[in-house]
Amino acid sequence: MAIEPGMSLPPLKVDFVSPETMKAWAPILEDPNPIHLDREVVRAKGLGDRLINQGPINLSYIINMLQAALPGGFIESISNRFVDNVYEGDALEAGATVTTVARSGDTVRVACDFTLKAEERDIVITGTAVVELPAAVFDALG
Template sequence: MTMPPPTVGSELPAFTVTVSARTMCDWALYLRDPNPIHLDPDFVRARGLGDRVINQGPANLAYIINMLAGAFPGARIASLESRFVDNAYDGDRLTAGGRVVETDGRQAICDVWLTADGDRPIIQGRAVILPPP
């Protein structure tokens, strides 16, 4: 089944996940990132960064990529620009979303974002999507 071509203004289906300290431990292994801000709430607290461990940036970006893969099955992400605007913490419910802002029949340009608990921006960006080969 093929999807209809995207139309300017259409919202992309959201991808939602709740992050946990346990998954941050897994991500730390996968990414070879032993930074204690992802593993030790006392370290986070001592640095004045809050009371909960902080999710890895690459994991946050992966949630946007998962959202794009679901919205455009078989398509290719030609580019993805992102700006990290806040941290995601243990227990945050993250939602990756997007909106088509331009299309010319051969590509779709989408604003993309990741928010925590519905309204706190974590990542803002733009993706260029090419149709499946």
């Protein structure tokens, strides 16, 4: 099916936000913030009973969704608005709706609105993205 405005891109599902992933990312981000690592600190701060996922991990889910839906594309831009936290154990779904498809010479730019939703709550990140693809790659996707 051709990619066109109004079309939903295949969603990416994350069944379980894992504390192990948060632990693996803490040194990469050089962020020892205990709200990602220590439930007692989360409780003490009145932020609930579950560890809070690092924001950049949540961005990664959106990027992975875009790359899986538009393989061979180059992400030109992403604008994110952080609406809520993601917690350990959350089930998430990253999805997007195509807003424009613009062909110029040998390239095609696909713009979309996206969301990252947490099951049993609602949107945690919303935003827009533009992905550039070689026209031949774009045509092969259809």
